Amino acid sequence: MDTVLAGIEVVDTPLVHDAIELARSASEPYLFNHAMRSWLFGVLVAEGARPAPDPELLAVSGILHDLGLTDGYSAQERFEVDGANAARAFLKERGIPAHHIQVVWDAIALHTTRSIALHKEPEVAMTHSGIAVDVIGAGLDRIPQDKVRAILVEFPRLLMKKQFSGAPLRRGSPETSHQL
């Protein structure tokens, strides 16, 4: 089941819909938009990739990857792990098989660790790649400008640089910010 979002054909299932609603309800608008753009950039990065990522797992991973930065899901661990744990609970409630849950957990837990994520499963690698496009512009030049514009119109950045540079300061404990 597919639909079109920002001009891009994406998977449309109850699981993806629930993930979107979870991210929307948990996140500040700028963070929700970042999650959605990251997913869409990940879809574009994955075009033609072999092996191809599972589109539903790629969607859930991208959409939920920053739950650990939200008030509702920030817990005691580094934010990537808090987010991965929250996504695992979300998927377990919905009866998703354990090996699929593990892929999503890894994708979220490793989304800031480029040097490892790029060597893992396609879902993990392309979740990272989509996020990297949106946050630091890595690979942006390989995406057609009209597609970039459509994504930015559908999900505006809402001062993301400023917002994002402040988010880690607003919550969390310092001891989780310098783990190796």
Added chain:
Amino acid sequence: MVRQKPATSYDNLLGDIGMRYVAGYTAPTFADFLENAPFAE
């Protein structure tokens, strides 16, 4: 390893070793990447 493959030291413990013990060692920061991202805001 820090001297031979510095790019592999930026997000693990080797970076700390480089900062303290390798003359001239520098590592890019996420804050710089974020600020320099090719988006207006």
